[in-house]
Amino acid sequence: xxxxRIFWLLLVAASIVGVTVGTSAGLWKHTKLGLxxxxxxDLVYQIDSQGQALTAxxxxxxxxxxxxxxxxxxxxxxxxxxxxQNRIDVQLAGTYSAQQANRIIGQTSQLGMxxxxxxKTENGQLLPYxxxxxxxxxxxxxxxxxxxxxxxxxxxxxxxxxxxQRGDVVxxxxxxxxxxxxxxxxxxxxxxYTFLGSQxxxxxxxxxxxxxxxTEITGMTPQQCVLLAKELNAGALPYPLHLVSxxxxxxxxxxxxxxxxxRAGLVALVLIFAFMMFVYRTAGVIANLSLIAYGYxxxxxxxxxxxxxxxxxxxxxxxxxxxxxxANIISYERVIDELxxxxxxxSSVIAGNRRALRTIVDSNVxxxxxxxxxxxxxxxxxxxxxxxxxxxxxxxxLTSVFLSRTMLLxxxxxxxxxxxxxxxxxxxxxxxx
Amino acid sequence: xxxxxxxxxxxxxxxxxxxxxxxxxxxxAVKGFNLGPDFKSGSRIQMQGSFSTAQVEHIFKDAGxxxxxxxxxxxxxxxxxxxxxxxxxxxxxxxxxxxxxQWTKTQIDTVDPFAAEVTSHKAVLAVLFASLFIxxxxxxxxxxxxxxxxxxxxxHDAFIVMSVFALFRIEVNLLFVTAVLTIVGYSINDxxxxxxxxxxxxxxxxxxxxxxxxxxxxxxxxxxxxxxINTVTTVLIAAVSLYFFGGPTLHHFTLxxxxxxxxxxxxxxxxxxxxxxxWRSRQxxxxxx
Numbered sequence: 024x025x026x027x028r029i030f031w032l033l034l035v036a037a038s039i040v041g042v043t044v045g046t047s048a049g050l051w052k053h054t055k056l057g058l059x060x061x062x063x064x065d066l067v068y069q070i071d072s073q074g075q076a077l078t079a080x081x082x083x084x085x086x087x088x089x090x091x092x093x094x095x096x097x098x099x100x101x102x103x104x105x106x107x108q109n110r111i112d113v114q115l116a117g118t119y120s121a122q123q124a125n126r127i128i129g130q131t132s133q134l135g136m137x138x139x140x141x142x143k144t145e146n147g148q149l150l151p152y153x154x155x156x157x158x159x160x161x162x163x164x165x166x167x168x169x170x171x172x173x174x175x176x177x178x179x180x181x182x183x184x185x186x187x188q189r190g191d192v193v194x195x196x197x198x199x200x201x202x203x204x205x206x207x208x209x210x211x212x213x214x215x216y217t218f219l220g221s222q223x224x225x226x227x228x229x230x231x232x233x234x235x236x237x238t239e240i241t242g243m244t245p246q247q248c249v250l251l252a253k254e255l256n257a258g259a260l261p262y263p264l265h266l267v268s269x270x271x272x273x274x275x276x277x278x279x280x281x282x283x284x285x286r287a288g289l290v291a292l293v294l295i296f297a298f299m300m301f302v303y304r305t306a307g308v309i310a311n312l313s314l315i316a317y318g319y320x321x322x323x324x325x326x327x328x329x330x331x332x333x334x335x336x337x338x339x340x341x342x343x344x345x346x347x348x349x350a351n352i353i354s355y356e357r358v359i360d361e362l363x364x365x366x367x368x369x370s371s372v373i374a375g376n377r378r379a380l381r382t383i384v385d386s387n388v389x390x391x392x393x394x395x396x397x398x399x400x401x402x403x404x405x406x407x408x409x410x411x412x413x414x415x416x417x418x419x420x421l422t423s424v425f426l427s428r429t430m431l432l433x434x435x436x437x438x439x440x441x442x443x444x445x446x447x448x449x450x451x452x453x454x455x456x
Numbered sequence: 457x458x459x460x461x462x463x464x465x466x467x468x469x470x471x472x473x474x475x476x477x478x479x480x481x482x483x484x485a486v487k488g489f490n491l492g493p494d495f496k497s498g499s500r501i502q503m504q505g506s507f508s509t510a511q512v513e514h515i516f517k518d519a520g521x522x523x524x525x526x527x528x529x530x531x532x533x534x535x536x537x538x539x540x541x542x543x544x545x546x547x548x549x550x551x552x553x554x555x556x557x558q559w560t561k562t563q564i565d566t567v568d569p570f571a572a573e574v575t576s577h578k579a580v581l582a583v584l585f586a587s588l589f590i591x592x593x594x595x596x597x598x599x600x601x602x603x604x605x606x607x608x609x610x611x612h613d614a615f616i617v618m619s620v621f622a623l624f625r626i627e628v629n630l631l632f633v634t635a636v637l638t639i640v641g642y643s644i645n646d647x648x649x650x651x652x653x654x655x656x657x658x659x660x661x662x663x664x665x666x667x668x669x670x671x672x673x674x675x676x677x678x679x680x681x682x683x684x685i686n687t688v689t690t691v692l693i694a695a696v697s698l699y700f701f702g703g704p705t706l707h708h709f710t711l712x713x714x715x716x717x718x719x720x721x722x723x724x725x726x727x728x729x730x731x732x733x734x735w736r737s738r739q740x741x742x743x744x745x
Contacts, residue, residue, distance in 0.1 A: 059563075061703065066549075067571065107574070125549040135673075190621040237626055267571035271552045273560040276504055291697035295690050302686060335634055336707055345691030346645070352690075353649060356683040382652040385597055386645040393586045393641035397634075398581040408634045412641070 032430065034377055038073030041313050042422045043319040050326040055300065057407065060281040062274030063116035066125060070109045072411060073339065077109055077262075089113060092128050092254070100441075102331070106402050108231035125266060134177075134255065140216040140223060152216070154227075155365035164223045166216060171206050172197070174255055181255035183248040184239070191248050192239040195255060200236030207233045217242070219251065284337050292318075295344060301353050304447045308421070309430045310351035317347045317415075317422040335404050336411035343415025346390065350423035354379040358431070359446060372435045376428045381422060391416045458742050466531040466730035473612055473727055480619025487624055492629035495576045497569035501549040502704070504561035506530065506537035515668075519554035521547065538704045545581050564704070579633040583614060586637060590644050596744055598651060601735050606647045608643045609728035613643045613719040631709040638714030642691065646684065646724040654729065673733050674724050690719040 067399065070077065077085075089111055093101045095241050102114040113128060141166025145161040164374040178196040187193045197203040206215075207229050216226045217240055295314070301306035321340055325332050331429055333365055358375030366374065394416060397409035423448055434440070443451040462469075481683050493500040507515070509525045516523045521543070529540045546566045547555075557560050567575070587607055594603035621628055654674040663669040695717060699710040 062560075069570070175543060204470065266568075267567070268567040269549060269552065271556050271562070271564075273556045273562040276502075276561040279504060279561065280705055282699070283703040284706065287698045287701035290701050291694040294693045298690060298693065326557040334703070335631060335709070339638075344688075345694045346642075348690040349645070349687045352683050352686050356680070356686075360679070378656075380534055382649050385652060386648045387595055389590050389644045389648055390641040392589050393644070395581055396586040396589050397637050400578055400585055401633075402578065404630050405582065405634055405637070408638075412638070449514070453535060 024030055025437055025439070026271075028433055029439065031434050032437070033189040035430065036312055036394075038321075039260050039316050043315050045318060047322055054322065054326045055329060055331045057336070058114055058116060058270070058274055058277065059334040060277050060332065061116060062272050062277035063114065065270040065272075066090075066110045066115070066128065066266060067106070067126070067268045068113070068114045069267045070111065071110065071265055073262075074446065075270070081262070082108075085111065085264075089128055089264075093233050110267070114176045126162070126276075128264065133422045134174035134251075136172050137166040137167060137168060137170055137216045137218065138210060140214070140218075140226065141165045141167045142162055151181055163221070164216075165221070166218050166223075171210075171215070175203070179256045181252040183245070184253045186241075187241060189241050191243060191245045192241050193243070193248050193252050193255070194239050197236035197238070200234060201330070202357045203236045203238070204232060204234050207231070226321070239447060280334055281337075284334060292344065295348060299348065299351070300448050303352075304436065305445045306351075306358070306431060306447070309434065310348065310355075311352065312430065313422040313427040314344060314347055316426055317344070317419050320418045320422065321415055324418065325411075330410060330414075331407065332411075333404065333407045339408050339411035340415055343419055346387075346416065347419030347423050349381075350383045350387070351427055352417060353382055353429065354431075355446070360447065361444060364450075366439065368435045368438075372428075372431055376431070378422065383420070387416055387420050459674070461670070461674055462677050462726060463673045463730050463733050466734065468531075469726040469730060470473035473723070477612070477615060478620065479632060480615060480622070483619060483622045487622055489618075490625045492627045492632075493542070493565050493567045493572070494630040495572050495579075495628065497544075497546060497567050497572045498679055499543045499545065499552075499564065499566040501541040501543075501547075501555060501565075502563045503539045503541075503559055505539065505703070507539045508617045512539060515555070515558060516541070518558060519551050521551055521555075530626060531671060539633045548604070558594070574736060575630065579630070582633065585642065586640055587611065590602040590640070590705045593649065594644070594651075598655060601732055602651050602655075605645055605728045605735065606651065608731055609647055609723035610640055610643045612723050612727055613639050615711050615718055617716045621712065626708055626711065629708070631706070632712055635709050635716065638713060642717060643720035645725060646687070646720055649683065650677060650680050650724055650729055651732070654732070669733055669737055669740060675730055677729055681725075684721060684725060691717055 045333050064378075067087075070079070070082075086103060086105060089103055090101075093113065093115070102112075104112050104299075106112050129141050141164070142150045142152055142156040143163050143165050144159055148160075149165075150156045152164065153448075156162070175323065176197055179193045181193055184192055184194050189385065210229045211232060212229065214226050217224050224247075225240065230285070237342065240251070249285065291368065292314075298309045299310045299314075301307070302309065318340075321343070330336075348454065354376055357373050357379040361371035361375045362368065391413060394409045394413040397405055401409055442451060465681050467694050489495075503512075503515075509528055513523055523541055523543070527542055528539060529542070546568055547564065552564045552566065555564060587610060587718060590610070591603045591607045594606055617639060620626075621632065654673055657676050657679075661668075661672055663672050692714065695710050695713040698706055699714060703709060
């Protein structure tokens with residue numbers, strides 16, 4: 024009976040270590056890493072709804088439009104989410120240009136054609152648009168009056184073409200040919216000014232009435248044409264977006280952060296293992312085994328649930344080790360108290376664990392409550408940290424309560440430990456029955 | 457061995473904490489926080505490696521940004537030094553791209569004024585709400601006096617960390633808020649374990665006088681002392697390892713944690729429980745009369 028118990032204990036210990044060593048590398052490969060750990064861009068946009076409340080379908084439309092845009096630019100595995108009712112967080116991993124990404128995501132719907140344009144001089148004076156005025160140093164060309172048409176009015180079939188007469192052009196089709204026919208009729212012989220964002224890309228005289236809704240936008244380089252065609256095809260944004268914050272992490276800095284944090288975690292783990300074995304002896308070994316299980320289950324949860332692991336998240340997990348240890352310490356101190364009061368090892372383990380459980384539940388729940396509040400109130404990094412904290416509290420509770428106490432109970436049942444030295448206190452003979 | 461009577465000497469601990477708190481308040485009033493771009497609009501560029509002023513100016517000039525020497529700071533632990541440039545203006549994504557392209561070990565954060573304001577509001581809200589919910593839970597599971605004493609100790613810890621950061625002009629960013637919230641969680645966690653023991657001992661022995669109440673509380677504190685010390689030691693091992701071996705991004709975060717963990721362990725023993733005794737004893741004397 025005694026030997027079977029010892030065998031089972033060793034088997035559990037071996038499988039915890041074995042499964043962890045054997046499969047954690049595979050799990051790690053499937054874990055999504057945050058931008059701070061692999062480099063990339065985190066762009067936060069404010070949806071400018073001009074003071075109107077956004078409905079759920081509005082938000083969905085903005086999200087879809089942003090998704091379409093990012094996809095059209097060929098950026099792989101973006102992470103796009105709505106934050107805070109009127110903000111969009113776009114995370115892009117990789118090493119392409121953030122400037123390009125920002126243009127694609129935020130600035131497209133601002134294509135507009137206007138019936139007139141003015142020249143704004145350095146001191147804010149507005150002059151009529153003429154080539155002479157436009158050449159004034161430090162002046163900018165601004166649209167005047169409402170837009171005749173915008174990017175929203177175009178079909179998603181814009182394409183870059185090389186026109187024999189006009190050179191590099193973007194060929195576009197209007198959704199409503201009648202409207203374009205009306206505009207070309209009204210402005211026949213007059214000039215129409217096309218703006219992309221705050222920049223005028225061309226001014227062209229309307230030379231004919233166009234009934235089929237097709238036209239061409241000129242005045243750009245081939246690269247600009249390709250980009251504009253992509254942007255127009257990605258669909259118009261229902262509302263303008265303003266970039267409110269951005270974080271750019273170079274890829275080698277990300278890799279370095281990951282490496283140093285992992286190394287720090289490893290050092291912490293080794294020191295904690297040594298500390299626990301020094302103070303609590305056999306019980307410390309059990310605590311260490313449950314710590315390994317804690318680490319493994321946390322990794323499996325991150326990998327399985329597809330949670331993005333960020334630097335703060337990693338910090339929360341390393342910190343969670345300390346919290347998992349606390350539950351073990353509370354239990355062992357209780358067991359030692361019971362042993363001191365002269366009980367046998369078996370009843371000490373049972374009574375000590377029972378008394379410790381209520382304390383552990385209360386202390387874990389309070390930390391969990393803090394995690395929930397952080398998750399609900401916080402955003403971005405704080406949300407990620409809170410998520411990792413809640414996961415680590417739950418996991419540490421499971422491993423340090425159920426796994427540790429079961430193993431300790433089995434150890435007590437083997438009746439092989441006859442001295443209190445094995446539990447790191449005094450030097451007394453233990454009553455084993 | 458005669459154990460030190462913690463509760464009896466409570467006024468000294470209250471005095472010590474009050475002095476630190478008042479000193480912290482003065483520092484706040486005079487200097488305020490050294491806010492990072494998470495809370496103040498602008499740009500923060502962190503580059504791995506140590507660069508001279510001329511080198512930094514050169515790197516930034518190539519990206520089309522002018523940097524003055526006063527905007528350059530150095531940080532980081534030994535071995536991997538870090539150059540930090542803080543600009544009052546928000547870098548364009550084009551400039552940011554140019555910088556990251558030139559120097560790949562770079563992190564650039566930009567925030568506009570509106571976003572910074574929203575973020576700082578949320579940070580304060582998070583601390584207040586967390587305290588409120590924790591208090592409600594403790595009040596339900598224990599009693600109101602425990603809840604209030606625990607929250608005082610918890611706010612004490614959060615405050616001490618903030619004072620230290622204000623005093624030494626250490627940059628405060630969003631990660632700092634995360635650290636404060638973690639400390640809040642740890643501090644209450646630590647306090648509750650001790651309260652739990654006091655509650656248990658109260659059932660065995662109902663104190664009738666102040667001396668008896670002090671004795672029960674002291675006994676509870678000493679019964680949980682080994683656990684308190686061992687727990688804070690292991691958590692500190694984790695935090696200190698992160699401080700010395702972790703990346704520079706986590707540097708301020710772990711520093712806040714270390715200060716807060718020590719303060720948390722201290723306040724659980726020397727502030728929260730004595731505070732509870734002081735409050736509870738009032739009811740004791742009135743009940744006797």
